[in-house]
Amino acid sequence: MKARYTPSFAEEERLAAQGYRLIAGIDEAGRGALAGPVVAAAVILPRRFKAGWLKDVNDSKLLTPSRRERLLPFIRQAAIATGVGIVSHEFIDERNIVIATRLAMKQAVEQLSPPPDSLLIDFMRLPEINMHQKGIKNGDGLCLSIACASIVAKVTRDHLMIELDGIYPGYGLCRHKGYCTREHVASLRRLGPCPIHRHSFRPVKDMLPE
Numbered sequence: 001m002k003a004r005y006t007p008s009f010a011e012e013e014r015l016a017a018q019g020y021r022l023i024a025g026i027d028e029a030g031r032g033a034l035a036g037p038v039v040a041a042a043v044i045l046p047r048r049f050k051a052g053w054l055k056d057v058n059d060s061k062l063l064t065p066s067r068r069e070r071l072l073p074f075i076r077q078a079a080i081a082t083g084v085g086i087v088s089h090e091f092i093d094e095r096n097i098v099i100a101t102r103l104a105m106k107q108a109v110e111q112l113s114p115p116p117d118s119l120l121i122d123f124m125r126l127p128e129i130n131m132h133q134k135g136i137k138n139g140d141g142l143c144l145s146i147a148c149a150s151i152v153a154k155v156t157r158d159h160l161m162i163e164l165d166g167i168y169p170g171y172g173l174c175r176h177k178g179y180c181t182r183e184h185v186a187s188l189r190r191l192g193p194c195p196i197h198r199h200s201f202r203p204v205k206d207m208l209p210e
Contacts, residue, residue, distance in 0.1 A: 007141060008142070009144050010142075011145075015120075020132065021117060026041070026121045026149050035196050038087050041084050042084075045144065051078060054144065060150040061140075071148075072152065089196050102126055118132040122150065168194045
């Protein structure tokens with residue numbers, strides 16, 4: 001998949017010019033999956049930060065697993081602060097995926113130390129947080145802080161799904177990470193849903209006993 005945009009620090013610089021100093025980029029992973037949790041990450045990068053590896057940063061969906069894994073330690077080492085929030089499939093089914101995603105993002109922000117004074121969020125806004133914030137469409141492809149957060153969230157969730165594959169074998173979770181692939185749907189039809197599948201998501205919902 002080809003990148004549509006090139007992430008930059010333009011949004012962060014605009015906010016810095018307004019007086020904001022600790023700006024957190026926020027993104028999620030697993031929102032559209034059929035199984036497992038939704039994971040969000042928040043990353044505060046230093047102002048005017050420069051490093052050779054930044055040219056490789058992009059929306060995590062556009063990067064190979066090996067490139068995401070390679071970038072993760074660079075992001076963690078360079079960041080002023082990182083935070084991760086994880087919300088279970090049970091909560092997703094009980095409330096809905098939008099509320100669950102916002103909760104995971106809120107958890108990630110609350111883990112940041114020092115705390116941010118402004119938020120840049122991929123696509124969403126967080127009414128639960130009383131702080132200056134901006135939702136950016138395609139933010140993970142436009143904003144370096146959000147792109148770094150997308151990598152942290154994706155790698156964290158991938159590791160969780162690989163662990164869950166060992167607990168619930170046969171579904172191929174270590175390969176598709178719970179998303180709606182042909183392999184996943186075929187295994188669902190063969191085995192039926194397992195305890196970590198989201199009952200409120202189709203086609204899982206259609207395979208539950210009456």
